Amino acid sequence: MTIEIRDVSKRYGSFQALQNINLEIPKGELVALLGPSGSGKTTLLRMIAGLESIEEGIISFDGKDLTNTHVNQRDVGFVFQHYALFKHMTVFDNIAFGLNVRKKKLRPKKAEIEKKVYELLDLVKLSGFAKRYPSQLSGGQRQRVALARALAVEPQILLLDEPFGALDAKVRKELRRWLRKLHNEMHVTSVFVTHDQEEALDVADRIVIMNEGKIEQIGTPSEVYDSPKSPFVYDFLGDVNLFHGRLDQGKLKVGSVELNVPEYQNISDKEAVGYVRPHHMKIDRQKQSDDAIAAKVFFCHSIGPVWYVELKRENMDEYVEVELTKEEYEQLNLSVGEFVYVRPKEMKVFIPEDFVI
Amino acid sequence: MKKKYKKKNVLPGFGLSLGITMLYMSLIVLIPLSMVFIESSQLGWHDFIKIVTSDRVFHAYKISFATAFVAALVNAVFGLLIAWVLVRYRFPGKRIIDGFIDLPFALPTAVAGITLTTLYGKDGWLGQFFSLFHIKIAFTPIGITIALMFIGLPFVVRMVQPVLENMEKEVEEAAASLGASKQQIFLKVIFPELLPPVLAGFSLAFARGLGEYGSVVFIAGNMPMKTEIAPFMIMSKLEQFDYAGATAIAVVMLVISFVCLIVINLLQKWSRKHEFQSE
Numbered sequence: 001m002t003i004e005i006r007d008v009s010k011r012y013g014s015f016q017a018l019q020n021i022n023l024e025i026p027k028g029e030l031v032a033l034l035g036p037s038g039s040g041k042t043t044l045l046r047m048i049a050g051l052e053s054i055e056e057g058i059i060s061f062d063g064k065d066l067t068n069t070h071v072n073q074r075d076v077g078f079v080f081q082h083y084a085l086f087k088h089m090t091v092f093d094n095i096a097f098g099l100n101v102r103k104k105k106l107r108p109k110k111a112e113i114e115k116k117v118y119e120l121l122d123l124v125k126l127s128g129f130a131k132r133y134p135s136q137l138s139g140g141q142r143q144r145v146a147l148a149r150a151l152a153v154e155p156q157i158l159l160l161d162e163p164f165g166a167l168d169a170k171v172r173k174e175l176r177r178w179l180r181k182l183h184n185e186m187h188v189t190s191v192f193v194t195h196d197q198e199e200a201l202d203v204a205d206r207i208v209i210m211n212e213g214k215i216e217q218i219g220t221p222s223e224v225y226d227s228p229k230s231p232f233v234y235d236f237l238g239d240v241n242l243f244h245g246r247l248d249q250g251k252l253k254v255g256s257v258e259l260n261v262p263e264y265q266n267i268s269d270k271e272a273v274g275y276v277r278p279h280h281m282k283i284d285r286q287k288q289s290d291d292a293i294a295a296k297v298f299f300c301h302s303i304g305p306v307w308y309v310e311l312k313r314e315n316m317d318e319y320v321e322v323e324l325t326k327e328e329y330e331q332l333n334l335s336v337g338e339f340v341y342v343r344p345k346e347m348k349v350f351i352p353e354d355f356v357i
Numbered sequence: 358m359k360k361k362y363k364k365k366n367v368l369p370g371f372g373l374s375l376g377i378t379m380l381y382m383s384l385i386v387l388i389p390l391s392m393v394f395i396e397s398s399q400l401g402w403h404d405f406i407k408i409v410t411s412d413r414v415f416h417a418y419k420i421s422f423a424t425a426f427v428a429a430l431v432n433a434v435f436g437l438l439i440a441w442v443l444v445r446y447r448f449p450g451k452r453i454i455d456g457f458i459d460l461p462f463a464l465p466t467a468v469a470g471i472t473l474t475t476l477y478g479k480d481g482w483l484g485q486f487f488s489l490f491h492i493k494i495a496f497t498p499i500g501i502t503i504a505l506m507f508i509g510l511p512f513v514v515r516m517v518q519p520v521l522e523n524m525e526k527e528v529e530e531a532a533a534s535l536g537a538s539k540q541q542i543f544l545k546v547i548f549p550e551l552l553p554p555v556l557a558g559f560s561l562a563f564a565r566g567l568g569e570y571g572s573v574v575f576i577a578g579n580m581p582m583k584t585e586i587a588p589f590m591i592m593s594k595l596e597q598f599d600y601a602g603a604t605a606i607a608v609v610m611l612v613i614s615f616v617c618l619i620v621i622n623l624l625q626k627w628s629r630k631h632e633f634q635s636e
Contacts, residue, residue: 050534051530051533071533072536072537073536076534077534078530080527080530080531082527084525084528084531085528085531086528086531086532087550088549088550089631097532097537098535098537101536101537101538133631153536
């Protein structure tokens with residue numbers, strides 16, 4: 001089912017939670033709403049579900065306006081961050097709930113419900129847990145029950161609100177891969193909310209990046225990662241080094257250093273900021289060109305196969321972070337306190353008149 | 358060789374706190390209660406049976422248990438409703454009403470009894486309307502029930518309120534997203550969570566109703582074989598200095614109440630079975 005969101009706004013008192021949201025989610029896609037807390041992503045998801053009233057704008061499924069349809073008529077499955085299971089019911093009864101509350105005419109026969117529940121238990125790899133109560137399950141198991149419960153009613157749309165947010169890192173990764181697999185098999189239009197960029201990049205077909213109630217950018221994971229449209233997106237999707245300077249005829253002048261910015265040939269003497277990812281930085285012992293920035297090695301540490309080198313820029317109170325592979329790091333053989341030169345291999349320049357971080 | 362470790366409890370102070378608990382319970386509850394049994398045992402078995410099965414006493418038991426049960430039942434229903442309104446809705450004066458709930462505890466029970474008697478008497482403010490329909494309230498079991506409703510009101514409300522307040526909104530939203538109607542959400546999702554506190558409040562109100570004396574004696578009228586309650590029978594025996602007889606009636610009251618409360622507690626435990634099954 002295609003979800004169409006047109007000119008949707010929402011305020012809570014004086015707080016503008018959402019501002020003129022326009023978004024189309026095509027049938028069968030897995031879309032991530034990504035943003036920091038307070039960006040309005042959960043509000044948007046809850047409005048799609050019908051758990052939050054819509055005051056301005058229209059939300060329609062397959063062209064059918066659902067703005068005033070109650071949540072229990074929308075045919076959506078909703079998965080909550082904290083599972084929201086029915087504590088007094090067994091796993092079986094939790095999953096069967098959506099079928100059991102149907103009107104008599106639409107309700108499947110008891111044997112059919114039972115078959116369906118056991119199928120779903122198989123799907124979420126919890127067969128054998130039917131008679132347990134939620135309090136006897138781990139967090140990951142509870143969330144899988146919640147997912148099975150939402151899938152039992154065969155929803156047209158699956159909505160997930162930070163579904164893995166309360167789980168530990170390893171289970172989280174496992175479950176999101178599993179969700180991806182499940183989605184490939186079932187093709188239910190799905191929207192999930194997350195503040196974890198890695199999760200969004202890993203799972204989603206498309207990512208909608210939100211900030212302060214507005215959509216910053218929509219695109220595939222590689223699109224938003226490789227060509228961010230705003231400093232916010234650049235900053236939010238990964239670590240970044242900032243170089244404040246003046247843009248003049250294709251050069252960004254940062255102190256005594258000149259960095260080449262060929263795409264801004266026609267601009268003269270304007271304030272600008274260069275954005276460089278830590279893995280787009282290079283470290284040299286010798287000064288090889290005009291764009292080398294002198295810095296002192298301040299701190300080195302590794303996370304698995306990746307080495308992070310923090311450097312302090314010469315005569316300045318600014319730090320630069322560089323990401324190196326283990327081989328590169330071992331070849332350089334850096335020691336703390338040593339003077340070296342860092343050079344950006346790739347840089348994106350934003351002119352900060354309309355962008356503020 | 359396997360080394361054997363002494364099993365240690367992580368939480369400290371078990372021995373001391375259990376000791377204090379037992380001492381306190383003995384001094385305040387168990388010893389006084391056992392005196393009732395010892396005192397009544399001065400009667401022979403024959404006399405004991407004769408006193409507690411006499412028509413008047415037997416009828417008083419019936420009245421006591423029936424009125425306490427009905428009053429607790431009514432309070433369970435309306436207490437749940439009041440708690441619901443106080444937690445779920447916002448309206449002016451909510452805080453004040455919330456404060457009123459506890460008043461029946463603070464008021465001397467005799468004052469409550471006198472007030473209710475004048476209010477529900479044949480010519481009282483409320484009683485006159487009922488007498489139009491030939492319904493007598495004061496000096497009948499209905500009057501006793503009303504007095505017991507009055508003093509038992511806070512129990513259910515105060516038991517249900519915190520549970521309702523802590524209930525996750527998301528659970529109801531999940532039920533709604535699965536297609537449940539409002540009635541279904543209440544019956545299948547909310548009510549099962551509220552059943553344990555309702556039962557707990559019910560049993561407290563019931564127990565309080567059984568022992569209530571002050572507010573009931575005025576509105577009951579204490580007519581033998583009609584509106585005499587068990588505590589009144591005990592008092593009248595005491596006034597005749599028949600201590601053994603009074604305690605005999607009390608012993609039967611105690612045993613029956615104890616059995617009733619155990620049954621209610623088992624019910625409550627059953628309604629919370631999902632909480633006890635965690636490994």
